[in-house]
Amino acid sequence: MSEHKIETVRVHLVTVPTRTVHSHGSGDVGAIRSVLLELVTDTGLTGWGEASPWPVFTGTVEANAAAMHGYFAPYLRGRDPVQVEVLMNAVEKILVGHHEAKAALECALLDLTGQICGLSIAELVGGRHREAIPLSFSVANPDFGKDLEDIAAMWADGVRLFKLKTGFAGHSFDLMRLEKLRAVYGDEIDLRIDYNQGLPAFDAIRHVRDLEPFRPTFVEQPVKRHEREALAAITRSVDVPIMADESVFDPREALLGAQMRLSDVFSLKIMKSAGIRRALEVAAIARAAGIEVYGGCMFETSIAHAAGAQLMAAVPDLRLGCEFYMSTYYAADDIAQDPFPVKGGLVHVPNGPGLGVRPDAEKLARYRSDLLI
Numbered sequence: 101m102s103e104h105k106i107e108t109v110r111v112h113l114v115t116v117p118t119r120t121v122h123s124h125g126s127g128d129v130g131a132i133r134s135v136l137l138e139l140v141t142d143t144g145l146t147g148w149g150e151a152s153p154w155p156v157f158t159g160t161v162e163a164n165a166a167a168m169h170g171y172f173a174p175y176l177r178g179r180d181p182v183q184v185e186v187l188m189n190a191v192e193k194i195l196v197g198h199h200e201a202k203a204a205l206e207c208a209l210l211d212l213t214g215q216i217c218g219l220s221i222a223e224l225v226g227g228r229h230r231e232a233i234p235l236s237f238s239v240a241n242p243d244f245g246k247d248l249e250d251i252a253a254m255w256a257d258g259v260r261l262f263k264l265k266t267g268f269a270g271h272s273f274d275l276m277r278l279e280k281l282r283a284v285y286g287d288e289i290d291l292r293i294d295y296n297q298g299l300p301a302f303d304a305i306r307h308v309r310d311l312e313p314f315r316p317t318f319v320e321q322p323v324k325r326h327e328r329e330a331l332a333a334i335t336r337s338v339d340v341p342i343m344a345d346e347s348v349f350d351p352r353e354a355l356l357g358a359q360m361r362l363s364d365v366f367s368l369k370i371m372k373s374a375g376i377r378r379a380l381e382v383a384a385i386a387r388a389a390g391i392e393v394y395g396g397c398m399f400e401t402s403i404a405h406a407a408g409a410q411l412m413a414a415v416p417d418l419r420l421g422c423e424f425y426m427s428t429y430y431a432a433d434d435i436a437q438d439p440f441p442v443k444g445g446l447v448h449v450p451n452g453p454g455l456g457v458r459p460d461a462e463k464l465a466r467y468r469s470d471l472l473i
Contacts, residue, residue, distance in 0.1 A: 101180055101182075101183075102180050102181070102182045102216055103143070104141040104142065104143050104145065104180065104181055104182070104212070104216060105141060105142045105143075105178055105179065105180060105181075106139050106140070106141055106142075106176045106177055106178065106179050106180075106181055107140055107141055107142040107177065107178075108138075108139070108140040108177075108473070109137070109138070109139060109140075109168070109169075109172070109173035109176055109177065109473070110137075110138040110140070110471065110472070110473050111135060111136075111137060111138075111165050111168045111169045111173075111471070111472035111473075112135065112136040112137075112138065112464060112468050112470075112471055113133075113134075113135055113161060113165055113468065113469045113470040113471075113472075114132075114133070114134050114135075114136060114401070114435065114464070114467045114468050114469065115131050115132070115133050115467055115469055116131065116132040116134075116401060116431050116432070116433060116434075116435060116467050117131055117132075117431070117432040117433065118130060118131055118132060118430055118431055118432055119430060119431070119432050120241050120243075120246065120430075121241070121242065122238065122240035122241065122265065122430070128268075131399075132152075132399045132400065132401060132426060132430075132431055133161045133399070134150050134151060134152045134161065134399075134400065134401055134403075134404070135150070135151040135152075135153075135161055135164050135165045135168065135200075135201070135204065136148060136149070136150050136151075136204070136401075136403060136459065136464070137149045137150070137151070137168050137201075137204040137205060137207075137208050138208070139176070139181065139208045139209070139212060141181060141212065145212055145215050145216070146212075147181065147207075147208035147209060147210075147211035147212035147215070147454065147455075148207070148208055148211055148403055148455060148457075148458065148459065149203070149204035149205060149206065149207030149208035149209075149211065149403070149407070150203075150204050150207065150400060150401060150403040150404035150407065151164040151165075151168070151200035151201045151203060151204040151371070152200060152371055152397075152398040152399055152400040152401075152404050153200045153371065153398070154398055154399060157346065157398070158199060158200055158371055158372065158398070159197070159198065159199070159200055163198065163201075164198055164200050164201040164204070165201075165470070165472060167195055167198040167201040168201050168204065168205070168472075169472040171191075171194050171195045172191060172194070172195075172201065172205055175190060175191070175194060176205075181209050181212040181213060181216075182209075182212070182213045182216060182217075184206065184209045184210060184213060184377075185377075187205075187209060188202065188205070188206055188209075188375070191205060199349065199350070199371060199372060199373065199374040200371045200374075200398075202374040202375055203370045203371050203373070203374050203375045203376075203407075205375075206374070206375035206376060206377065207221070207370070207375070207376065207403075207404075207407045207455065210224055210225070210376065210454065210455070211454035211455040212454065213454070214453045214454030214455070215453045215454045217453070218453050219453060220410060220413075220449075220450070220451065220452065220453060220454065220456060221376065221407070221410040221414075221454060221455055221456075222410045222411075222413040222414040222449065225376055225377055225380060225410075225411075225414050226380065226414045227414060228413045228414065228449065229413060229414065229415065229416055229418070230412075230413055230418065230449070231413070231448060231449055232446040232447065232448045232449065233395060233409065233412050233413070233418065233421055233422045233424075233446060233447045233449070234260070234261055234421035234422070234445060234446060234447075235259055235261065235421060235422065235423070235424065235425055235442060235445055235446060235447050236259075236261035236262065236263050236290075236292065236421050236422065236423040236425070237250075237251075237254055237259055237261070237262055237263070237423070237425045237429055238262075238263045238264075238265055238294070238423060238425070239251065239262050239263065239264045239265065239277070240264075240265035242268070242269060244273075244276075244277055244280075247277075248280070248284075250429070251281070254429060254445075255285070257444070257445060258443075258444040258445030258446070259445040260288065260289060260290055260445055261290045261292065261421050261445075262281070262289060262290070262291060262292070263291075263292035263293070263294050263320070263423065264277055264278065264281075264291065264292070264293055264294070265294050265296065266293055266294065266295050266298065267295040267296065267298025267299055267322075268298060271307060271310070274293075274311075275310060275311075278291065278293075278311065278314040278316075279314070282314055282315075287315075290317055291314060291315070291316045291317065292316055292317050292318055292319075292320065293311055293316045293318070293319040293320060294319075294320035294321065294345075295319070295320065295321055295322040295323075296320075296321060296345075296346075297321055297322075297323060297324045297325060297346055298322070299322040299323055300323075301323045301324070301327050301330035304322045304323050304330065304334055305333070305334055305337050305338060307322070308322060308334060308338050308340065308342075309338055311340065312338065312339055312340050316340055317341070317420065318340065318341040318342065318343045318364070318365050318394075318420070319338075319340050319341070319342055319343065320342075320343040320344075320345055320365075320367065321343065321344060321345040321346050321347065321367075322334060322342070324346075325346040325347050326347075327347075328347055328356075328357075328360060328362055329360075331344060331347055331362055331363060332360045332361060332362050332363075335361065335362065335363050335364060336361075341363075341364035341365055341392075342363045342364055342365070343363055343364065343365035343366070343367055343394060344357055344362050344363035344365070344366055344367065345367040345369075345396060347362060347363075348362070348363075348366050348367070348372075348382065349372040349373060350372065350373050350374065350378055350382065351373070351378060351381040351382055351385060354366060354381070354382040354385040354386060355385055357391075358385055358386065358388070358389035358391060361389075363391070364391060364392060365391060365392040365393065365394055365420065366382060366383075366386045366391055366392070366393050366394070367393075367394050367396035368382060368383055368393050368394065368395055368396060368411065368412070368415070369396045369397060369398065369408075370404070370407055370408060370411055371398045371404070376407060376410060376411045376414070379411050380411065380414060380415065383415050383416075387416070387417060392417075392419060392420060393415060393417075393418065393420070394420040394421065394422070394423075395408060395409075395411070395412040395415075395418070395420075395421065395422025395423065395424065396422075396423055397422070397423050397424050397425075397426065399426060400424075400426050400427070401426070401427055401431070401434065401435050401436070401459075402427040402434050402435065402436040402439075402440035402457055403435070403436070403455070403457060403459060405424040405426065405427055405440055405447075405457075406440070406450050406455050406456055406457035407455060408422065408424050409422070409424060409447055409448075409449045409450060410449065410450070410455065410456070412447075412449075413449040422447055424440070424442075424447050425442070427439075427440040428440055428442045433463065433467070434463070435459045435460060435463040435464055435467060436457050436458065436459060436460060436463075437457075437458050437459065437460045438457075440457070
């Protein structure tokens with residue numbers, strides 16, 4: 101037990117503008133809409149977490165804000181923040197689902213605990229296996245000419261991993277982009293593909309096989325979340341590694357995915373798994389089954405990016421990098437006090453106790469659309 105008690109719970113709904121629209125097989129995104137959870141103790145400490153839902157994927161901003169304000173806050177006031185598992189277990193009984201809200205709560209609790217103990221979140225959940233992670237950028241602008249300009253700028257910054265969002269503008273458009281990028285950057289560029297569930301299952305294998313001459317590192321989630329038998333059949337039928345994202349949310353689904361040999365890679369996301377510790381359980385199941393993992397993200401500010409970086413620092417085996425690029429290369433502004441630490445094509449894991457990142461009060465006020473207390 102600690103001497104600290106949660107006194108105040110604030111829920112900030114924010115909308116951060118982006119530089120352009122990103123298109124995906126499951127829809128377009130033109131802004132970062134998130135919910136920031138602020139926990140303040142009676143000793144003056146503040147912990148932060150972020151829920152970053154996507155309505156076509158995990159949930160809505162409104163539902164997650166209501167979960168935090170209406171269900172979590174009454175229970176949390178007066179509680180000891182270092183009792184993370186006790187509090188998270190109680191929240192599971194209070195409210196079903198709402199994984200992103202639970203991820204934000206766990207992050208804020210771990211942030212407070214880290215400040216109390218003088219340890220980073222990665223150290224709290226097992227240790228820092230690495231200080232930096234290769235960064236992947238998602239190529240998703242329907243204007244490919246603009247994407248080529250952005251890729252060239254990021255290439256100069258040292259970024260070498262690029263994931264093409266496919267399935268939103270036709271197969272020939274996807275093949276054209278792959279051919280162009282291989283022609284310009286040769287074998288130095290590490291290309292990945294993400295359909296975001298955008299292919300019909302009946303001819304997905306044919307489409308994926310067409311991509312193989314361009315030597316992608318993996319093809320992500322070609323079919324819909326529930327079409328797991330089809331995803332397993334694709335994995336068995338093609339040479340390129342297949343990654344499951346929408347089809348694997350939490351440890352239970354990871355166990356099913358391992359039993360089915362659903363894919364060769366799992367995408368780890370704290371928003372899917374309801375937090376860092378559950379995502380580590382997904383990673384452990386994957387490791388036991390010989391399945392690789394990758395650091396995925398939603399449409400996030402640097403608060404959630406920092407949580408993702410802490411997660412990926414704690415994963416023992418990580419070969420495929422992460423995609424925490426939003427606050428650096430996609431958002432029109434960032435809400436953190438300091439720029440998210442991306443340099444030389446690498447995400448540098450934030451240092452310091454807890455999360456290692458704090459929102460800037462003025463920017464938070466600028467982009468906040470609502471505040472629930």
